[in-house]
Amino acid sequence: MKKLFAIILFALPFFLNAQENNTALWEQANNHYTAEEYQQAISAYEQILTNGQESAKLYFNLGNAYYKAGDVNNAILNYERAQKLAPQDEDIAFNLQIANQFVVTKIEELPKPFFLRWKTSVINKYPTDTWAAISVGAFILFLLLLGLFLFSKNSTAKRFAFWFGILAVVFSGFTFSWAAHQKAVINKHDQAIVFCPRVTVKSSPAETGTDLFLIYEGVKVDITDRLDSWREIRLADGNKGWLPDSCIVTI
Structure with a gap:
């Protein structure tokens, strides 16, 4: 010590x-x-x-x-x-x-199901620390309601404590998972920005690979795989391919 x-x-x-x-x-x-x-x-x-x-x-x-x-x-x-x-x-x-608006390559993003868009909008409503604080607050409320349920002699108060206690602990679990999700997103480095003025995306991680399509600097990509100095990337429209690691910078 x-x-x-x-x-x-x-x-x-x-x-x-x-x-x-x-x-x-x-x-x-x-x-x-x-x-x-x-x-x-x-x-x-x-x-x-x-x-x-x-x-x-x-x-x-x-x-x-x-x-x-x-x-x-x-x-x-x-x-x-x-x-x-x-x-x-x-x-x-x-x-x-x-x-x-200055990015030359225009990509039409694949539509997402409504429930995924709604979930993302809810999770992104507050930062990680705020969701974590809300989760802790809801759990403390659950403990208080648990004490009320155990020690109260009033049946109405017991019913109130029981049902609202369930709601509080469920809400605490959800908000904790949302905080954890945001934390995982921050710690993951599986997205990048293309920095080469123009680069041809290949079908395999080699210069001899088949040319698939051309993209320009500024495009955001998802990194889906790695092999030596090559990265497999996926665009927002679903197209995939390989490009050199030197052409991207991770977010």
Whole structure:
């Protein structure tokens, strides 16, 4: 215990210093952005990422700086990373939509069943931490209702506690699963943005593979398989194929 306490005391100054550095970098980056010094803003925002700190707001601001600097690919990449952390944010969605207008390859997304669209919209209504807090709150309510059911002598109160307790524990389970789902999406890196100006998607992971179709930079793809320096990708319209790993950057 003493060793642990000593380690904490030793590491605390470094942690606080890193936080101060990131705060200073954040202010510098925002000032550069306001002064239309976009490359300097990009460097400062990326330094914060290098220091190990990330957030939806940071990726959003970085995407804005790249967009203003004329680098649409990196703008889309950082908007997508911001949206993974804050899928409910309308500003991120709007700016991403604007940036995607510059993508040459237009893809018609396959329609999803209504219940899947509804489920996604519900899960994305709040970020992971909010769903987790709601889940904990609902479980605490269940425990209180359980206590009321066990110790109350009033039959009406017992019935109330029983039925609402069931609702509370079921709701807690659902919201916990939604938080876990969002956390899994954040931790998965199975999507990417194409960065090669134009690339031919192959039927197999080799240059000798049959040419399937051509895509241009800025397109979002799902990574479905890996083999050496090749990645199997799937587009939103269902088309699949292989392209070099050097042509994509994971979200």
